Amino acid sequence: MCITSAKEKNLKKGSLISIRTYYFYINISAMKEIVLELKDASIFQKDSLVLSEVSLKVEKGEFVYLIGKTGSGKSSFMKTLYGDLPLQKGEGHIVEFNLKTLKESEIPFLRRKLGIVFQDFKLLPDRNINQNMLFVLKATGWTDNAKIDAQVLSVLEKVGMKTKGFKFPHELSGGEQQRIAIARALLNDPELILADEPTGNLDPQTSVEVMKVLQEINKAGRTILMATHDYALILKYPSKTLKCDANKVFEVVQRAV
Numbered sequence: 001m002c003i004t005s006a007k008e009k010n011l012k013k014g015s016l017i018s019i020r021t022y023y024f025y026i027n028i029s030a031m032k033e034i035v036l037e038l039k040d041a042s043i044f045q046k047d048s049l050v051l052s053e054v055s056l057k058v059e060k061g062e063f064v065y066l067i068g069k070t071g072s073g074k075s076s077f078m079k080t081l082y083g084d085l086p087l088q089k090g091e092g093h094i095v096e097f098n099l100k101t102l103k104e105s106e107i108p109f110l111r112r113k114l115g116i117v118f119q120d121f122k123l124l125p126d127r128n129i130n131q132n133m134l135f136v137l138k139a140t141g142w143t144d145n146a147k148i149d150a151q152v153l154s155v156l157e158k159v160g161m162k163t164k165g166f167k168f169p170h171e172l173s174g175g176e177q178q179r180i181a182i183a184r185a186l187l188n189d190p191e192l193i194l195a196d197e198p199t200g201n202l203d204p205q206t207s208v209e210v211m212k213v214l215q216e217i218n219k220a221g222r223t224i225l226m227a228t229h230d231y232a233l234i235l236k237y238p239s240k241t242l243k244c245d246a247n248k249v250f251e252v253v254q255r256a257v
Ligand SMILES: Nc1ncnc2c1ncn2[C@@H]1O[C@H](COP(=O)(O)OP(=O)(O)OP(=O)(O)O)[C@@H](O)[C@H]1O
Pocket: 045, 046, 050, 068, 069, 070, 071, 072, 073, 074, 075, 076, 077
């Protein structure tokens, strides 16, 4: 009797565990959030076709490289994602926006959901770092001074530049300026960071330092899509890699990089 009930208990326990495991699995799959999806998209520069039949998905939390030789379409691809070039053909969804039906008036709201980092930093040269940050926050609707100060300090801390807020861009090294540009991209808590050759103007050692910052930001849960030429970085920090080549975008494994 005892043995039977113990068996029964184990059986019940076993089935419970497998049911739980099953639901856990379902939940995990349901939780996979897609932050970027393109289906059969074409990327144009004016009338000239740069990339075609682009289909891809980027999940929340991924770190994805975009590689390809100069002129292959990396920046055009990025520009389409942040609404600088219209998506003329195919489907595209990024964060909560439909790129196909994106209106001019929606572009600033799309950009608030994205953190954009460029090769040439694009800091405002006539004001210090704190004022650069303030400019973005005011332009995106922040009014509470205490919250502004706390947010500026928080993003500068994330990139190891907490004490540099009083400096002007020209008083910082290239690597420091890029860290500030990354901090600026984090100000509005973006769902996806688009970085177009963020290490393109930096020496190898400084590139690694900037990359460490991006890696930490990714480990903290943010999704990053980074265009790069820097294969040494990809080898050092391997991750999913998309390649632009012959007007197409496809995933490559590291051997083929
Ligand atoms: N503003 C523009 N007007 C017209 N054509 C452009 C423009 N910008 C880029 N192109 C063209 O689009 C194609 C893709 O350029 P893109 O800048 O996207 O390449 P890329 O992969 O980012 O190159 P790089 O590695 O040099 O940054 C190229 O043929 C380029 O000449």
